[in-house]
Amino acid sequence: ILKDGYLFASDCDTYFSPSDGSLEAVREYVDGLPYDDSVGLFGLHANAKITFERQETNKLLDTVTSIQPAIGGGGGGGSEE
Numbered sequence: 001i002l003k004d005g006y007l008f009a010s011d012c013d014t015y016f017s018p019s020d021g022s023l024e025a026v027r028e029y030v031d032g033l034p035y036d037d038s039v040g041l042f043g044l045h046a047n048a049k050i051t052f053e054r055q056e057t058n059k060l061l062d063t064v065t066s067i068q069p070a071i072g073g074g075g076g077g078g079s080e081e
Contacts, residue, residue, distance in 0.1 A: 003017065004017060004018070004020075005019075008041055009040040009041040012040060014033065014034060014038065015033070015038070015041055
């Protein structure tokens with residue numbers, strides 16, 4: 001880890017140990033990192049990301065459907081004529 005250019009993920013070269021430098025250089029490096037981490041960074045298979053995204057989607061849909069108001073169907077009211 002202490003060597004410049006040490007790769008943290010085996011599946012991409014985005015995550016590496018930056019060289020010694022100023023605080024501003026480190027901030028620029030961190031700002032340049034992607035928002036979505038590579039699964040290889042954590043030693044996982046690519047299918048792990050698919051499984052995670054499916055679980056998150058199911059949680060979201062469960063939450064959305066649980067907070068919807070229960071809307072009853074029309075029902076049985078006849079006209080007053």
